[in-house]
Amino acid sequence: MKILVTVKRVPDPETVIKIAPDGAGIVTDNVKWVINPFDEIAIEEALRIKEKVSGTEVVLVSIGLKTSQEQLRTGLAMGADRAILVVSDAALEPLAVARVLQKIADTEKPDLIVMGKQAIDDDSNCAGQMLAELLGWPQATFASKVELGGDQKSAKVTREVDGGLETDAVPLPAVVTADLRLNEPRYASLPGIMKARKKEMKEIPVAELGVDVAPTVKIVKLETPPKRTGGRKVGSVQELVQMLHNEAKVI
Amino acid sequence: MGNVLVVAEHQHGKFPKTTLVAFEAGKQLAKLAGGKCIAAVLGQGVDALAAAAAEYGVDVVAVDGAPFAHYLADAHTAALAELVKQKGVDTVIATATALGKDLTPRLAARLGAGMASDITGIVDASTFKRLMWAGNVIATVKLESTPRVVSVRGTAFDAAKKEGKGAVEKASVAPGANDTRMQFVEFAETKSDRPVLTEASIVCSGGRGLKNGENFTIYLDPLCDVLGAAMGASRAAVDAGFVPNDLQVGQTGKVVAPQLYIAVGISGAIQHLAGMKDSKVIVAINKDEEAPIFQISDYGLVADLFKAVPELTEEIKKLKHA
Numbered sequence: 001m002k003i004l005v006t007v008k009r010v011p012d013p014e015t016v017i018k019i020a021p022d023g024a025g026i027v028t029d030n031v032k033w034v035i036n037p038f039d040e041i042a043i044e045e046a047l048r049i050k051e052k053v054s055g056t057e058v059v060l061v062s063i064g065l066k067t068s069q070e071q072l073r074t075g076l077a078m079g080a081d082r083a084i085l086v087v088s089d090a091a092l093e094p095l096a097v098a099r100v101l102q103k104i105a106d107t108e109k110p111d112l113i114v115m116g117k118q119a120i121d122d123d124s125n126c127a128g129q130m131l132a133e134l135l136g137w138p139q140a141t142f143a144s145k146v147e148l149g150g151d152q153k154s155a156k157v158t159r160e161v162d163g164g165l166e167t168d169a170v171p172l173p174a175v176v177t178a179d180l181r182l183n184e185p186r187y188a189s190l191p192g193i194m195k196a197r198k199k200e201m202k203e204i205p206v207a208e209l210g211v212d213v214a215p216t217v218k219i220v221k222l223e224t225p226p227k228r229t230g231g232r233k234v235g236s237v238q239e240l241v242q243m244l245h246n247e248a249k250v251i
Numbered sequence: 252m253g254n255v256l257v258v259a260e261h262q263h264g265k266f267p268k269t270t271l272v273a274f275e276a277g278k279q280l281a282k283l284a285g286g287k288c289i290a291a292v293l294g295q296g297v298d299a300l301a302a303a304a305a306e307y308g309v310d311v312v313a314v315d316g317a318p319f320a321h322y323l324a325d326a327h328t329a330a331l332a333e334l335v336k337q338k339g340v341d342t343v344i345a346t347a348t349a350l351g352k353d354l355t356p357r358l359a360a361r362l363g364a365g366m367a368s369d370i371t372g373i374v375d376a377s378t379f380k381r382l383m384w385a386g387n388v389i390a391t392v393k394l395e396s397t398p399r400v401v402s403v404r405g406t407a408f409d410a411a412k413k414e415g416k417g418a419v420e421k422a423s424v425a426p427g428a429n430d431t432r433m434q435f436v437e438f439a440e441t442k443s444d445r446p447v448l449t450e451a452s453i454v455c456s457g458g459r460g461l462k463n464g465e466n467f468t469i470y471l472d473p474l475c476d477v478l479g480a481a482m483g484a485s486r487a488a489v490d491a492g493f494v495p496n497d498l499q500v501g502q503t504g505k506v507v508a509p510q511l512y513i514a515v516g517i518s519g520a521i522q523h524l525a526g527m528k529d530s531k532v533i534v535a536i537n538k539d540e541e542a543p544i545f546q547i548s549d550y551g552l553v554a555d556l557f558k559a560v561p562e563l564t565e566e567i568k569k570l571k572h573a
Contacts, residue, residue, distance in 0.1 A: 011384075013385070013521075013522060017384040017385070017387035017388060019388060026384065026388065038503075093365075094356065094366065095359065095360060095363075095365070095366065098360060117503075118503065120384075120385065120502065120503070121383065121384060122383050122384075123368075123369065123382065123383055123384070123385070123502065124356075124366075124368050125352050125356070125368055125369075126355075126356035126359070126366060126368055127356070128356075129324065129353060129354075129355075129356035129357040129360070130356045130357065130359065130360035131360075132324075132357060133328065133356075133357040133358075133360035133361050134360050136429055138324075138325060138432050138433045139324050139325075139353070139357065139433070140433075141324075141352070141353045142349060142352075142353070144496070156436060159349075160349070160496050160497065161349040161350070161353075161438075161497075162348050162349045162350070162449075162497065163262070163440055163441055163447070163497065164438055164439050164440040164441045164497065165438070165439045166435070166437070166438045166439075167436040167437045167438075167439075168323070168433055168434060168435055168436060169433075169434040169436050170432065170433050170434070171432055179496065180486070180489065180490065180496055180499075180503065181489070181496050215395070216364070216365030216366075216394065216395055216396040217365045217366070217367065217392050217393070217394055217395070218392065218393045218395055219390055219391070219392055220378065220390075220391040220392060220393050221390070221391045222383075222388050222389070222390050222391075223388070223389045223390075223391075224387070224388065224389070225382070225386065225387070225388075225389050228528050228533075228547045229547075230533065230545065230546055230547040230548045230549055230551070231545060231546055231547075231548075231551070232548075232549060232550060232551065233540075233545070233550075233551045233552070233553065234550050234551065234552050236552075237552065237554070237559055237562040237563050237566055238566060240534065240550055240552050240563065241563065241566040241567060241570060243550055244511070244532070244534070244550070245570060248511070248532045248549065248550075250453070250510050250511040250531070250532050251453075251478065251511065251567060251570065
């Protein structure tokens with residue numbers, strides 16, 4: 001089978017985020033860039049399926065600056081077979097991302113698309129669901145377990161929902177988005193890194209796809225939220241309880 | 252036109268507080284847009300729920316039928332897209348619960364609509380505030396399409412109050428074969444006598460400092476019990492397998508804003524703060540006095556949690572019995 005996995009280049013989660021002086025984005029100097037953590041989980045899940053189902057091809061796709069090559073190369077080093085980079089200088093909103101991915105899926109015809117449930121930069125949690133709709137495919141979001149049917153024509157997916165775990169059955173092709181507990185992503189091995197250098201990475205300028213990526217969402221402004229002031233210490237448990245009871249009046 | 256359609260999520264025949272938050276946001280938005288606020292109640296056998304929704308002063312459209320017995324993204328999307336057309340809807344609103352997050356982007360794609368997820372404020376009928384980069388940036392975004400779709404952060408608005416009585420009608424919508432391919436198999440509900448995390452007025456959360464899952468039971472359970480609190484956890488604790496993911500508070504988990512938030516053995520990574528820094532009073536118990544959590548806590552106690560937490564539980568017990 002063929003599995004398409006999406007990869008987004010994002011600032012390392014430990015990055016201290018500052019708004020750029022022009023107010024249009026964030027300061028990117030000295031930022032360490034990584035694969036969106038949920039996308040790493042998505043790659044791992046595809047690789048585990050590849051290890052079980054012989055003949056499976058794992059294709060990575062990213063949309064962004066040319067520098068996203070780094071993250072795709074890391075995914076190839078983890079074990080994916082080849083990569084596609086749709087080069088776009090402008091950051092695309094989720095609906096435009098979904099339209100680009102739809103076009104890629106039309107060409108690649110995967111049996112399964114695995115994505116991270118959200119990117120940790122814009123925190124939208126949208127692209128997977130949007131892509132499923134555009135393709136007219138079922139979706140199984142926030143997955144913590146994916147079981148493929150024996151014929152690889154369907155999947156049973158356990159999902160992290162409010163108050164418990166829900167299991168849904170979907171026919172393939174489908175879009176699955178990965179939640180935290182789906183798996184523990186592997187590190188790229190040294191041989192993996194060597195092999196990745198020779199794997200195919202195709203670049204496609206976004207304009208060549210003929211997809212409408214015009215924004216429907218305009219960012220009016222970016223602001224830093226007010227800082228919460230804290231820092232007061234209490235000396236003992238007794239003092240804490242007194243403060244909560246008499247001063248804060250919350251217990 | 253100018254109407255607002257609110258997705259009235261329900262569980263066990265009731266509307267959780269998160270749904271009432273969507274009603275409130277929907278009513279505010281309808282007022283700004285000069286339209287009506289209409290609640291969409293989808294399910295099987297939803298007459299009582301539809302009547303209950305109308306008590307919040309919103310009009311109600313009920314969609315009843317077997318395809319809606321369990322929430323599934325494809326059938327719900329088909330039905331709601333149809334209602335958007337029938338009812339002259341400019342904006343669809345749902346709360347950013349697991350259901351809302353699953354549903355709203357799919358609906359936006361079907362409608363070709365601009366979408367803002369997890370909004371924390373309404374500026375005008377098409378402009379909203381939302382957080383990005385783990386709560387480090389507030390973005391003001393304008394949705395330049397009609398219709399529009401937004402999901403609302405459950406802590407950002409008050410729950411709607413019962414007032415007036417809206418009109419209730421039934422709509423007949425039958426999703427086609429391509430919209431009924433997803434199948435519900437089962438729901439393994441986490442059984443708990445405690446308040447729901449997103450509704451509790453007190454939350455006690457544990458982090459990696461608790462060292463293992465048993466210690467959540469030994470140390471945090473009694474504290475939650477004596478306070479009538481919901482239990483939460485940091486991503487680190489979930490990652491380490493101490494507790495289930497639905498307890499996770501933070502950027503990639505739940506967002507809470509209780510009256511009192513007690514962080515036990517949590518260092519205070521930015522991803523965790525994103526989910527709890529709007530709590531009214533924050534208490535931190537951590538043995539590392541340099542832990543970032545102390546910078547935002549109202550009351551910090553530098554102590555070994557394995558001594559401090561049982562002591563705290565006892566002191567609160569005494570106070571309650573005094």
